[in-house]
Amino acid sequence: MSVPPGVRGYYEGTDPAGRTYQIPRHADPKMDGTRLAARHPCIFDVTGPDDSISSADFDARIEKQVPQEVLGRIERTIEAGKFLAARGLADAPPIDQREWRRGMILSWSHARDLVVVHDALGQPRNVANHDMDELVLAKHLQEKLASTPNAHQWYRDYIGSLDEGSWVNVGFFNPNISASMYKWGDAKDGVQNAMDAHRFSAHHQGSPEHPIDWVERAVNFVVHHIPREHRGIRHEPRGDWSYLEERLAEDPAIKNASIGKVIARDAASMFQLLEREGKVIPWQLLRVSPDEITPGMVEHARLVVLAAHRISLLGVNLGPEATNDENEALNPQRVARAEALLKRLPAEIAAARAAGQDDLAATYHEWFTENG
Numbered sequence: 001m002s003v004p005p006g007v008r009g010y011y012e013g014t015d016p017a018g019r020t021y022q023i024p025r026h027a028d029p030k031m032d033g034t035r036l037a038a039r040h041p042c043i044f045d046v047t048g049p050d051d052s053i054s055s056a057d058f059d060a061r062i063e064k065q066v067p068q069e070v071l072g073r074i075e076r077t078i079e080a081g082k083f084l085a086a087r088g089l090a091d092a093p094p095i096d097q098r099e100w101r102r103g104m105i106l107s108w109s110h111a112r113d114l115v116v117v118h119d120a121l122g123q124p125r126n127v128a129n130h131d132m133d134e135l136v137l138a139k140h141l142q143e144k145l146a147s148t149p150n151a152h153q154w155y156r157d158y159i160g161s162l163d164e165g166s167w168v169n170v171g172f173f174n175p176n177i178s179a180s181m182y183k184w185g186d187a188k189d190g191v192q193n194a195m196d197a198h199r200f201s202a203h204h205q206g207s208p209e210h211p212i213d214w215v216e217r218a219v220n221f222v223v224h225h226i227p228r229e230h231r232g233i234r235h236e237p238r239g240d241w242s243y244l245e246e247r248l249a250e251d252p253a254i255k256n257a258s259i260g261k262v263i264a265r266d267a268a269s270m271f272q273l274l275e276r277e278g279k280v281i282p283w284q285l286l287r288v289s290p291d292e293i294t295p296g297m298v299e300h301a302r303l304v305v306l307a308a309h310r311i312s313l314l315g316v317n318l319g320p321e322a323t324n325d326e327n328e329a330l331n332p333q334r335v336a337r338a339e340a341l342l343k344r345l346p347a348e349i350a351a352a353r354a355a356g357q358d359d360l361a362a363t364y365h366e367w368f369t370e371n372g
Contacts, residue, residue: 006122008032011214011266013258021214021259026122029269034277037120044278051287055230058286059102062109073173074104080175089158091180091193095363099231099296103182104172106232107131113271113280114219120270123215130216131233132171136200138162140207141170144196150310155180155193170197183299184233218254218263222271225251228283231292235300236337238288244268252331293341293348295360301338302367308335342368 006024008031014020027036043065053061063071078101084090094100111130118125138159145151145159158176162168172178180194199205203220206212223229225247230238244265247254254260274280345368352361 011259011262013260013262015212015214015259016256023214023259023263025266027120027266027270029266029273034120034270034273034279036122037116037274037279040116040119040279042278044280044282046276046278046282046285048285050284053285054287055289055292058230059105062281063105066105066108070108071105074101074108077104077173077175077178081178084176085154085179088154089161090176090178091152091154091183093179094183094296095299095360096295099294100179100182102231103233103296104132104178106229107172109281110223110229110232113223113274114216116274116279117219117267117270118215120274121215121219121266125213125216127216129171130203130220131198131201132173133169134171134198134201135167135210136170136197136207137164137209138166138168139164140200141168141197144200148192148196151196152193159197168197170194170200181233182296183303184235214257214259215263218260219267221247221251221254221260222264222268225253226268228271229281230283230286230288231294231297235297237290237292238283238286241268241272250331250333293344297341298345298348298364298367301341302370304334304338305342306370308338 003022003024006026008025008028011023011025012021044061078093078097081090082093085092108131111128111132114127114130118127141159142162142164145156155177168174170177172181177194177197181198184192184195200207200210202210202213203216204212222244224232224234226239226241226243227234227236228238228241248261248264249255254264271280275282275284345364349361349364349368352358352364
């Protein structure tokens with residue numbers, strides 16, 4: 001059944017499987033601006049020049065806009081995750097637990113921003129729980145696990161403990177998978193674990209109960225895959241909006257989905273306007289250091305490289321039936337960036353030793369030598 005057009009016509013295109021979509025388009029950023037998001041207040045001070053605020057000060061500004069009850073839930077999730085890890089039902093905590101906390105703060109803030117952008121696009125959707133509280137039937141996770149022979153034992157034990165008819169949170173606020181989500185390693189082969197579960201959410205591959213929503217998927221893409229979010233779930237520095245067309249052409253998550261591309265262009269334009277208004281995180285104000293490196297970035301780069309090596313050694317061919325997200329493991333640009341970061345480890349080892357961080361230095365040394 002055809003749907004009536006929006007005020008600005010339709011978003012039209014196909015997904016990677018060739019299915020055709022026609023989604024009403026209700027706003028054109030060039031013509032309508034952000035008027036459909038008028039109900040949302042400006043919550044960030046956007047005075048001052050671009051690239052002017054240090055990472056520490058910028059993070060403090062973001063955290064200030066997070067309700068205390070949310071910060072409390074983040075703390076409880078971390079403590080529960082550590083408890084469950086000690087009992088073999090969750091992944092080991094990230095090397096820097098402060099970054100794990102920061103990652104959840106960014107993800108909660110990202111969900112809040114997505115509400116604003118959806119409204120601005122005239123596509124209101126209940127995405128306040130995006131990435132944080134998203135429910136999937138356990139049977140889907142169990143079916144997926146049956147075809148994932150290299151999943152880690154903690155994940156097998158956790159998923160195996162669930163009743164197949166129960167609803168499972170595949171977001172950050174599930175302490176069983178929260179650490180694994182933060183450490184996301186970019187491959188379905190062994191180091192994905194929680195991301196295999198999370199991909200049943202509607203902004204990834206969806207499920208029968210919650211099918212893919214291409215608006216949410218495209219809006220999510222522009223934040224994570226440019227990436228606009230500095231050292232967020234993808235552990236990469238903030239990218240510029242000028243990267244958009246390159247990412248649309250090359251990124252496995254969207255390059256074969258013309259419907260995603262047309263929506264993503266509107267979403268990116270709307271995000272830029274909302275950043276300038278202070279209605280979403282104003283990433284343009286952040287001063288990004290090209291030499292910045294953190295334990296979380298190193299840990300993530302290691303997982304990316306390990307995944308790529310495993311696929312290469314095993315001759316794994318994800319093939320046409322794999323989701324675009326799964327093909328991300330073969331993205332040569334991300335692998336190259338991860339390898340380049342790991343080459344900086346000798347200097348980071350020396351710096352950790354000089355700072356008296358012997359445990360960190362030892363961990364870095366182990367990671368640097370693990371591939372010969």
